[in-house]
Amino acid sequence: MALARSWSIALLGIEGRLVEIEADIGAGMPGTKLVGLPDPGLREAKDRVRTAVRNSRYAWPDTNVTLGLSPANLPKVGSSYDLGIAVAVLAASGIVPGGELGGTVLLGELALDGRLRPVSGVLPALLAARRLGHRRAVVPVECVPEAALVDGVEVLGAPALTDVVEWLRHEGELVRPDVPEVGHVEPVPDLADVVGQPEARWALEVAAAGGHHVLLTGPPGTGKTMLATRLPGLLPPLSRDEALEVAAVRSVDGSLSRSAPLPTVPPFVAPHHSISVAALVGGGSGLAAPGAISKAHRGVLFLDEAAEFGAERLESLRTVLEEGEVRIARAKGVVRYPASFQLVMASNPCPCAPPREVDCTCTPTARRRYLSRLSGPLLDRVDLRVRMRPVTARRAHEACRPETTEVVRARVVAARNRAAARWAEHGWRTNAAVPGPALWREFALPRSATALVERSLQRGAITARGADRCLRVAWTLADLDGADRPESDHVAAALEFRDRRAA
Known part of the structure; x- marks a missing residue:
């Protein structure tokens, strides 16, 4: 009876969760059981992985094999767990040592002949792996440029399952990324x-x-x-x-x-x-x-x-x-x-x-x-x-x-830089992201500048949300003019942009 484990990543949206893949080889009738809330595509992985291992000239256990994906209550979707399942079984069989598996995330789909096929979600998966403390990842060689975008993680690319096995045995090297393109x-x-x-x-x-x-x-x-x-x-x-x-x-x-x-x-x-x-x-x-x-x-x-x-x-x-x-x-x-x-x-x-x-x-x-x-x-x-x-x-x-795009972009970038410097202490990047309460309290304008907005509110011409958005636009107009803060003319122009007749 033997037990080995490897690690992979499950994605919920673009949020990653660490998945521990356990392979247990025990006595009993030959068969492979996969547990841990796999979806239909992943449920087929046991047949796909078994065929890929055999076609790579490695022995598949002829006894009972239980594969567990933990946490068991987390849904597992996709085929990116194939490589982790195969390596866990080979480690439990004693074909590869398990010493290199600690801190290593394995991602990739296996073809029936043992080739590694690219999978989606490698970038967010490695970002999650880095956050969770894993500092090495083995991915399909086609995914290496994408994986190399994640700093702080050693990325290794593998063309096939045999290359991963040779690397685990210290008999070969995997592909390392070039300097990533900016x-x-x-x-x-x-x-x-x-x-x-x-x-x-x-x-x-x-x-x-x-x-x-x-x-x-x-x-x-x-x-x-x-x-x-x-x-x-x-x-x-x-x-x-x-x-x-x-x-x-x-x-x-x-x-x-x-x-x-x-x-x-x-x-x-x-x-x-x-x-x-x-x-x-x-x-x-x-x-x-x-x-x-x-x-x-x-x-x-x-x-x-x-x-x-x-x-x-x-x-x-x-x-x-x-x-x-x-x-x-x-x-x-x-x-x-x-x-x-x-x-x-x-x-x-x-x-x-x-x-x-x-x-x-x-x-x-x-x-x-x-x-x-x-x-x-x-x-x-x-x-x-x-x-x-x-x-x-x-x-x-x-x-x-x-005017060309380049000329207008220069003014836009200058205005954005003014806004970013003003809101940097609060974590806002643009005027559109500033909450309404901040515009009326911490960054309140003189009553003479906001009189038009308040009169429009009293007449019901705009809503409270509309008043907030008028002030945001006014701050943008002031940034484009190079002014420190909006004047009444900026507020009036912002109100003109909300004219319902333009709809």
């Missing part, structure tokens, strides 16, 4: 391509400087989509910590680039209006997978033709916009995914959407019904509302070329 600078479209629309361009700059949400309303062909796609280029490059957060979500989703795993440009996600609620917010069978809003973390979520998305999809964003995190409850646990993004919505003013408003054939009731799909509570969370006008001339703009 990140591939992705090309972004230039803001100079947008013709006209000075108000919308200014709103986009304000949104980038303060991290605010935007609604663009106007006839088709006025540049709403062009403006939205240029917002990521105006945002500052992702810091290393932010890039790791984005890469962790992509790793769980399986969309992380193998060649350049660390992104530098904020992500831009534009789902079609037919997307399901589960695909937008996150969900699926078993433990939930990340949705489009989590893939847009630290970036931009663009809802083109927002009025066509449907109430259920749009209203599911309300809590996420406030909290920057999505929590999906399932019978087997609660999964959390980060979802701190900037929302940009674009909508036509009516169903027929002619190039000129005077040509509209919709009845007033039809126009109201169409725009009412964007509910008041959702619009209350949108800081900037812009009505775009039809473009009436193109040649006139050729003599005076619009």
Whole structure:
């Protein structure tokens, strides 16, 4: 009778939990039993691993084998436990020594011939392993660039099970990572391509400087989509910590680039209006997978033709916009995914959407019904509302070329640096992240500056949430002007951005 153990990582969202894999070889009828809440895919691992071990020319025990994954009440999903199961069985059989297994995390799916196949979620798994005190990891060789992003963990890549066995026997070496790439600078479209629309361009700059949400309303062909796609280029490059957060979500989703795993440009996600609620917010069978809003973390979520998305999809964003995190409850646990993004919505003013408003054939009731799909509570969370006008001339703009993305980004970065220095003591990064009570107490403006906001509150023109958001936008306008604090003009301009007629 022999017992051996190895370690792997279970992911709940992007949060990792250490899993102890125990292999017990005892007397009894030949057979393999796997316990510890495995999902159907993992339940097949015992047959997959047994075949891979035999095809790697190692003996599988011809007695009773019990495999336990602990904690037993934690759901185990996926095939990343294959390597840990195989090594634990080989250690219990005496084929490999167990001395190297202490403090080592094993991740990888086994092919039937013993090759190691890449698995998703390696980056968040190793981040969790480092937090839990493990300082070495063996992963499929294709996952080495991704795993190498985690500092403080010795990463070893293995092409096949035989390479891992030889390494454990001190008869061979595994692949070590090269110096990880800082990140591939992705090309972004230039803001100079947008013709006209000075108000919308200014709103986009304000949104980038303060991290605010935007609604663009106007006839088709006025540049709403062009403006939205240029917002990521105006945002500052992702810091290393932010890039790791984005890469962790992509790793769980399986969309992380193998060649350049660390992104530098904020992500831009534009789902079609037919997307399901589960695909937008996150969900699926078993433990939930990340949705489009989590893939847009630290970036931009663009809802083109927002009025066509449907109430259920749009209203599911309300809590996420406030909290920057999505929590999906399932019978087997609660999964959390980060979802701190900037929302940009674009909508036509009516169903027929002619190039000129005077040509509209919709009845007033039809126009109201169409725009009412964007509910008041959702619009209350949108800081900037812009009505775009039809473009009436193109040649006139050729003599005076619009500002490029690089020029505007310089102003945005300067404004963000002012805000970051001001809020650094409190841990806030942008003006949009500042809580309302702080704006009215610790950083209260003179009554002369906030008089317009207070009068709008008394008339019921804005809500208390809207008043908070006006002050956040005012701070952003002050940062763009280089002022120490907002003046009454900044507050008035912020109120103009919340004009309901722009919706």
